[in-house]
Amino acid sequence: MSKTTIESFSCPLPKMDYTTIQLAHGAGGRLSAELLEKVFLPCLGNETLNRLDDQAVLETPGGRLSFSTDTFVVSPIFFPGGNIGDLAVNGTVNDVCMNGAVPKFLSIGFVLEEGLPISELHEIVTSVRNAADKAGVRIVTGDTKVVEKGSCDKLFINTSGIGFIPEGLHISAANLKPGNKIILSGTLADHGMAVLTARKGLSFQTTVRSDTAALNGLVSSILPVGGINAMRDPTRGGAAAVLNELAVSSGVGIELDERKIPVLDAVRGACEILGIDPLYTANEGKLIAVVEADAAETVLKAMRQHPLGENAVIIGTVTGDNPGQVLMENSLGVKRIVDMPVGEQLPRIC
Amino acid sequence: MKYLDEYRNPKIIRNIITQIKETVTRPWVIMEICGGQTHSIMRSGINELLKNQIELVHGPGCPVCVTPLELIDQALEIASRPNVIFTSFGDMLRVPGSTMDLQEARSQGADVRFVYSPLEAVKIARENPDKEVVFFAVGFETTAPGNAMAIHQAFNENLTNFSELVSHVLVPPAMEALLSSPSNRVQAYLAAGHVCAVMGWEEYEPIAAKYKVPIVVTGFEPADLVQGILTTVRQLERGKYKVENEYGRAVSRAGNIPAKKIIHEIFEITDRKWRGIGTIPQSGFKIREKYAAHDASLKFSVSHMEAREPEICISGEILQGLKKPDACPAFGRECTPEHPLGATMVSSEGACSAYFRYHK
Numbered sequence: 001m002s003k004t005t006i007e008s009f010s011c012p013l014p015k016m017d018y019t020t021i022q023l024a025h026g027a028g029g030r031l032s033a034e035l036l037e038k039v040f041l042p043c044l045g046n047e048t049l050n051r052l053d054d055q056a057v058l059e060t061p062g063g064r065l066s067f068s069t070d071t072f073v074v075s076p077i078f079f080p081g082g083n084i085g086d087l088a089v090n091g092t093v094n095d096v097c098m099n100g101a102v103p104k105f106l107s108i109g110f111v112l113e114e115g116l117p118i119s120e121l122h123e124i125v126t127s128v129r130n131a132a133d134k135a136g137v138r139i140v141t142g143d144t145k146v147v148e149k150g151s152c153d154k155l156f157i158n159t160s161g162i163g164f165i166p167e168g169l170h171i172s173a174a175n176l177k178p179g180n181k182i183i184l185s186g187t188l189a190d191h192g193m194a195v196l197t198a199r200k201g202l203s204f205q206t207t208v209r210s211d212t213a214a215l216n217g218l219v220s221s222i223l224p225v226g227g228i229n230a231m232r233d234p235t236r237g238g239a240a241a242v243l244n245e246l247a248v249s250s251g252v253g254i255e256l257d258e259r260k261i262p263v264l265d266a267v268r269g270a271c272e273i274l275g276i277d278p279l280y281t282a283n284e285g286k287l288i289a290v291v292e293a294d295a296a297e298t299v300l301k302a303m304r305q306h307p308l309g310e311n312a313v314i315i316g317t318v319t320g321d322n323p324g325q326v327l328m329e330n331s332l333g334v335k336r337i338v339d340m341p342v343g344e345q346l347p348r349i350c
Numbered sequence: 351m352k353y354l355d356e357y358r359n360p361k362i363i364r365n366i367i368t369q370i371k372e373t374v375t376r377p378w379v380i381m382e383i384c385g386g387q388t389h390s391i392m393r394s395g396i397n398e399l400l401k402n403q404i405e406l407v408h409g410p411g412c413p414v415c416v417t418p419l420e421l422i423d424q425a426l427e428i429a430s431r432p433n434v435i436f437t438s439f440g441d442m443l444r445v446p447g448s449t450m451d452l453q454e455a456r457s458q459g460a461d462v463r464f465v466y467s468p469l470e471a472v473k474i475a476r477e478n479p480d481k482e483v484v485f486f487a488v489g490f491e492t493t494a495p496g497n498a499m500a501i502h503q504a505f506n507e508n509l510t511n512f513s514e515l516v517s518h519v520l521v522p523p524a525m526e527a528l529l530s531s532p533s534n535r536v537q538a539y540l541a542a543g544h545v546c547a548v549m550g551w552e553e554y555e556p557i558a559a560k561y562k563v564p565i566v567v568t569g570f571e572p573a574d575l576v577q578g579i580l581t582t583v584r585q586l587e588r589g590k591y592k593v594e595n596e597y598g599r600a601v602s603r604a605g606n607i608p609a610k611k612i613i614h615e616i617f618e619i620t621d622r623k624w625r626g627i628g629t630i631p632q633s634g635f636k637i638r639e640k641y642a643a644h645d646a647s648l649k650f651s652v653s654h655m656e657a658r659e660p661e662i663c664i665s666g667e668i669l670q671g672l673k674k675p676d677a678c679p680a681f682g683r684e685c686t687p688e689h690p691l692g693a694t695m696v697s698s699e700g701a702c703s704a705y706f707r708y709h710k
Contacts, residue, residue, distance in 0.1 A: 018454065020454065020457045020458060021457060022453050022454065022457050023453065023456075023457075024453065024688075030688045031688055034688075265351050268351060268354075269351060272351075272354065274466075330393070330394060330395060331358065331360040332360050332363060332364065332394060332395055332396075332399060332572070333395075334394065334395025334398050334399065335395075336392070336393065336395065336707075336708040337707070337708060339706070339707055
């Protein structure tokens, strides 16, 4: 048995290759994971946090709660299809409900930059209200801070949310079993490309709109069908990151069929021009459900009856081979690895 | 989607692959010049489907990969100066210099921005007259017209606060350097379609004749690539060695004449060092003296800086088609896309990143 030393009680300061925070540390890929492993978990880790689910499951005398938090720093704050306000509500609602919980309450914290037009703030807060109403959640506590000009980019929002998990329901990223089917609720990359093409300096116009939406309605319409083992919303890092995480959490392989993955033509065109892979691009109103094979068709049918799941499709299967890896078969029948994204999606040069 | 779906149609591609298999009587070594082609080959699995017929070796045509280390160091030096806005294509931000990359420089306070076009950098210069705006002008003939146009505009508008750090390289001298190397294995080239869209293919004819190698101008979609390979193996099997064009929808023999004109107005040919290969005579562009005011290496006096490559990295041999990425002892271990040792692992067009991403 090893001897306990003073060092083991201190917060270990890791040696990382980057000595300062890079934008890529926030992109949901390997560098984000490295930050978790080397800084956050050694200092803050506990049984609940270490699961690294999008939400914590809390046992209480009254039942199980789903609890999640998320911070929104999107730039520009207004983009085709939404703004930072509805994004902040929908993002947390979606994290709370991916284990089947019914989201009920939200907190909201604003960091405002000196000089932000109050009219813009008003528009965003109105969107917050409308999004909360639509999702059926109440904003029950909040906070506002103002920082000097230049200390933040217009405004940042943090939201936390609480929901109730129905009794007997156990949905988790660790539940995937060989033979399960992977269902995607709709087209990929709409949000990421809407924001990217709206960004200053990218001088081309598209019809791409963000898919930002609260998914709790869709979730409650498919849960009664049964057979759902795991759900995730593929936000930052895209479907590739989520599928890799699911494969690792459950110790299984995943095989996708490239031909089945739906991408809108306008989004695909923008991705082709910018050299960006839709599989690695953020979504804000889509979910990936992993379901028992014999329930797949009924879950798919239920999903398609909901407006947010009209384009739902089975995109792959869970396998016992290649645990922890995601493979994708292309139209020529060749399989390739779909790796965890590294960091920022950088546009190619020519 | 038009211009994509038909060139990714599995029926068409399989049909051409069958024709290649019927044509080939012995294994041939063909080099695809461009990194964009390498990625498309790996992504679609063409190399797997033809592994018994053809060895595809990956060429030096990744602009990020061949930019020498000292140029990255020069870029970092310029970017770290006060009052500079340093602009670049996105890929270059992650290429490691001797001590850091441009992303790290940005996190330490440098104003580093990625742009999609050098003309965006000119616009930034116009809007920030009190700042020095520098664009990192790397690339092959493909990016040269845009980079030349940016200087042309800045010169005409007297935007003296705009300059370019130029590391332009040219394809034909590199092809010749590879063919004349004693260790050369390449028997034919798939020429880079987009380079030829600018330059045409006349300049390849003397190379095909001198070294007796077929050169086929080839596009980037899977159907383009297999068609280029088919035309190449037909020549190889018959002992022919001429230049043929299989990217007719984008390339003409003479190329894009206005683009060539602006290139030659702004740039002149110079010796250029290639990362991993060394100096190749007459293999690059530099800014003509008339436009020296827009030459960042003169403006910031950084041209004396030198640097040494990490010893373990074999990107030089990979860029010359001598080795495959998975033959490198560091591949996937010390060297990964998030901690790259060499540029071939960084760029979305680099051969090592293609292997890492699609095959491992």
